[in-house]
Amino acid sequence: KKNLPLSRPNSNHASKMKNDRTDGRTAFTLRPLSAEISPLTRPDGSAKLTSGHTQILCAVYGPASSRHLNRDHPTRASLSVVFNSQVHGATEREMERFLGETLGSCILAERYPRSVIEIVVQVITGDGGVVGTALNVAVLALMDAGVEMSSVPIATTCVFLEGGLRLDPGEDEERRQGSMPLVIVTDNAKEGVLGSLTFGSEIDEEDYYNAVKASQKASKAVLAFMRMAIEGKVGKECAMLWS
Amino acid sequence: LFDSIETLQALNPEKHLSKFLKENVRPCKRPFHTSRPVTILPSILPRNTHGSSLVSIGNTRAVSAITLQIGQPAPSTPRRGDIDVSLHAGPLCHPSYDPAGRRVSDTGGGAAGARDPQAVESFVQRSVRQADVLDLEDLCVEEGKSAWRVHVSVVILNHDGNVEDVAMLAAIAALANLKLPETFLEDGKVKVLSSGRKTKLELKCLPVPLSIGLFDDKMLVDPTEEEEEVLHGVLTIIMNEKGNLISVNKVGGNILSIDDMKAAMVLARNRVKLLAPVIKSLQSEE
Numbered sequence: 001k002k003n004l005p006l007s008r009p010n011s012n013h014a015s016k017m018k019n020d021r022t023d024g025r026t027a028f029t030l031r032p033l034s035a036e037i038s039p040l041t042r043p044d045g046s047a048k049l050t051s052g053h054t055q056i057l058c059a060v061y062g063p064a065s066s067r068h069l070n071r072d073h074p075t076r077a078s079l080s081v082v083f084n085s086q087v088h089g090a091t092e093r094e095m096e097r098f099l100g101e102t103l104g105s106c107i108l109a110e111r112y113p114r115s116v117i118e119i120v121v122q123v124i125t126g127d128g129g130v131v132g133t134a135l136n137v138a139v140l141a142l143m144d145a146g147v148e149m150s151s152v153p154i155a156t157t158c159v160f161l162e163g164g165l166r167l168d169p170g171e172d173e174e175r176r177q178g179s180m181p182l183v184i185v186t187d188n189a190k191e192g193v194l195g196s197l198t199f200g201s202e203i204d205e206e207d208y209y210n211a212v213k214a215s216q217k218a219s220k221a222v223l224a225f226m227r228m229a230i231e232g233k234v235g236k237e238c239a240m241l242w243s
Numbered sequence: 244l245f246d247s248i249e250t251l252q253a254l255n256p257e258k259h260l261s262k263f264l265k266e267n268v269r270p271c272k273r274p275f276h277t278s279r280p281v282t283i284l285p286s287i288l289p290r291n292t293h294g295s296s297l298v299s300i301g302n303t304r305a306v307s308a309i310t311l312q313i314g315q316p317a318p319s320t321p322r323r324g325d326i327d328v329s330l331h332a333g334p335l336c337h338p339s340y341d342p343a344g345r346r347v348s349d350t351g352g353g354a355a356g357a358r359d360p361q362a363v364e365s366f367v368q369r370s371v372r373q374a375d376v377l378d379l380e381d382l383c384v385e386e387g388k389s390a391w392r393v394h395v396s397v398v399i400l401n402h403d404g405n406v407e408d409v410a411m412l413a414a415i416a417a418l419a420n421l422k423l424p425e426t427f428l429e430d431g432k433v434k435v436l437s438s439g440r441k442t443k444l445e446l447k448c449l450p451v452p453l454s455i456g457l458f459d460d461k462m463l464v465d466p467t468e469e470e471e472e473v474l475h476g477v478l479t480i481i482m483n484e485k486g487n488l489i490s491v492n493k494v495g496g497n498i499l500s501i502d503d504m505k506a507a508m509v510l511a512r513n514r515v516k517l518l519a520p521v522i523k524s525l526q527s528e529e
Binding site for chain 1: 362364365368372373374478483486487488490492493497501
């Protein structure tokens with residue numbers, strides 16, 4: 001279970017703070033994460049990520065030669081993303097573009113000229129944070145496939161409820177009247193925004209910057225979890241090889 | 244090595260742009276933070292539609308038109324109508340589109356995905372809906388039984404970069420120009436009085452988009468098509484007249500620090516100062 005270290009409020013303050021979260025979590029606590037690396041045998045890389053009740057599976061094929069003659073680029077790999085779920089009014093194409101461009105900016109595409117890397121994302125159950133979890137599971141699957149990346153992008157889903165900023169919302173928190181979910185993608189190497197996607201109406205500029213800072217902090221915990229998951233799998237494989 | 248700029252651009256467009264940017268100049272000679280001139284013409288198709296406009300940013304041009312339908316409101320929102328946006332980009336505007344409006348050449352990589360018309364349509368539609376541009380309850384005809392469905396069709400006439408901004412402005416301008424016809428009930432059915440009084444709806448919000456192309460660490464406001472071919476990413480900010488953010492969409496490109504984002508917000512705010520009064524003035528047009 002991943003919990004961000006929070007400054008401990010004294011009991012008086014806690015009782016005064018209105019908890020408007022459905023599952024009683026505090027504002028910046030993420031839902032429990034669990035991952036399975038290489039659940040599928042056919043693709044070059046695969047991963048399944050569970051965040052609370054949201055469960056997403058991702059398969060990566062490649063780098064491989066492209067099936068269509070015109071699709072390859074002479075000096076770098078091209079990325080193709082398949083995502084079959086509509087999210088808050090945004091169609092699949094928009095999500096495919098967002099995932100493809102964000103991952104594409106971190107993949108060392110020049111290492112694989114004239115190849116295609118295909119990323120297939122399948123949402124098994126969606127309970128909030130679908131786009132963010134999809135990006136994170138794609139990162140795990142790319143690692144499993146051994147695709148070289150210059151940095152590790154991590155997505156954090158935030159929502160602004162009446163009480164303020166909340167991280168990692170569930171579906172009902174995202175769909176509440178007046179709530180504004182946003183997905184911020186950060187990278188642990190540098191401070192700032194790698195990708196950003198917003199749903200919902202008006203958000204104050206200062207609130208946006210606060211969401212970015214909170215996402216930066218939360219992504220450290222997610223990265224540590226991913227490292228644990230990959231190390232676990234690689235450790236087991238090494239033990240098997242040398243046994 | 245290259246005997247002409249055109250040869251370099253044809254063979255290696257990324258290097259071509261990067262050479263210009265190293266000298267702090269854009270190939271189109273525009274300053275980095277300047278957009279091309281914006282023209283918004285309302286009521287461009289007065290006879291067949293209930294609101295229309297022609298918007299151009301430089302050479303990128305789109306026409307939008309509103310058609311109305313009567314539909315049944317959802318049971319949970321008995322007074323609400325609906326706004327629907329569709330976008331079409333065909334071979335008329337750019338050779339990389341086929342007649343069905345799909346992208347034909349798919350080089351992959353780069354922010355070339357921006358030109359996928361379905362992605363742009365999805366973005367414009369959800370931005371218009373999210374921005375709460377119209378009070379959907381103003382579209383009610385008979386509570387629980389019928390309400391207007393406002394269908395905005397945007398057709399891209401010429402694609403010279405930054406189709407998202409043009410499409411968004413075209414949709415907003417058409418909605419600003421929207422005139423609802425008078426209706427009456429006959430035998431329980433809603434009939435439209437074509438010669439009757441027309442109601443103009445007031446826009447609740449004036450969202451103004453600004454797209455900034457990202458290449459290495461440079462920000463290129465309002466990218467042209469030749470720049471878009473090789474951009475690493477795009478940042479689109481939609482801000483309303485109160486200075487609140489409707490949407491912050493960053494796809495691809497290097498990391499932008501909070502200071503970079505603040506600079507982009509300043510540019511977006513200036514854009515709002517420039518365009519919000521223009522859109523507002525469309526409302527008072529007859």
